Amino acid sequence: MFNWLTQYWLSPKSFYHASGRLLPWLAFVCLLALGYGSIAGLFFAPADYQQGDGFRIMYVHVPSAFAAMAVYFLMAVSALITLVWRVKVAAICMSVSARIGVWFTLLALITGSLWGKPMWGTYWVWDARLTSVLILLFLYLGFIALQSVITDIQARERASAILALIGVINLPIIHYSVIWWNTLHQGPSLSAFAQPTIAAAMLWPLLAMITGFLLFFAVILLWRMRNHILLREMRTQWVEALIK
């Protein structure tokens, strides 16, 4: 079963073709989700009882923070597959994910500090949540730096996959930091197991934005993975046929 998966579906060639068919649909739904989320979040969601209109930063902050962590998780899973099964597509997915995830992390930090200044009274505080997300940014940057200094492809992928896997320990720390320690950052507002603490009219745009961010990631990921597949498979007949 797994061999069939790796050899057929995860072969660079079939992945290239399958992702090419999927991409326009993903882009379309992504546009819908982001369009609805932005308009509803900026215009129609009612102002918060405590933060007034200031809470509208949530619609870009929460999705980017969520995406930063989800992308790292995907990167770590790809790293595991790269190390154990040596699937070429997984190695490419890992490398490309890092180069997108780092942007979401940066975005989460910037939008967070733009939210922190008016609400908390400070751009930055060294509490456990903010610090652990900063560490996530450094993990991404470290991964990219490590990849850029090793020239041999095999060695580069093995070394960076190990780094990606070590860093996965940071994910539960980020998530539970606001529960384990006293922080300035508030507790989680969305959880799979609890009633949301956000009113419905404010919640739907947020869910749409989260979906939109993840789909945007998927679009850029597939787009860039396809680029790298072509580069890697440059000397094969199917790429030659495709180019001509």
Added chain:
Amino acid sequence: MTAFFNMGGYGIWIWPAWGVTLAVFLINMHFAAREKKAILQRIRRFYNRSPHESITS
């Protein structure tokens, strides 16, 4: 309209946050497009230069 952009005084925080988000999205799209162009160019150059001796994997 002004009231909308003012956002109850929070506009100076909200608009930069949304603006930087838009910028990051555009940068990511730009990088992907630029990368595609560069890689296609490189492959075309490869095939135009070398006479046919492609290796099938």
Added chain:
Amino acid sequence: MNPLRRRKLIGIVLILLALAAAAALILFALRQNINLFYTPTQLQHAHVQANTPVRIGGYVQKHSVQYDASGASVNFAITDRLNNLRVNYQGVLPTLFREGQGVVVTGHFNQAHQFIADQVLAKHDAKYMPASVAKMLAAQARPRT
């Protein structure tokens, strides 16, 4: 799964478990340093010297906020519902500062054991609702006499 891959997978999982255990031990050992602030109750067990910087977090006690005549300085109590601490502060308060609100203050104790804050930060919770709903809930919560 072929034996080589299985061995690799088990090896990776074991290494990750060991790292997770190491991380957990380090974080547990450092837990007091990772906490951003003391609550008033924790503060009683921590022996804080005069003039050393310290952060304290809790809620602004209801009816405790007193502005001085000039309006430049404010005095209020921070509570964790078990213990209180009075805080003196001169400066600009964040917009979210109000009675009942979570705050984190940075400052020091002077020789007279009064707490002098240099910075007051407001903490907000993860509840978001429209003002109209909040008003309705508050009306419902008020005891009927």
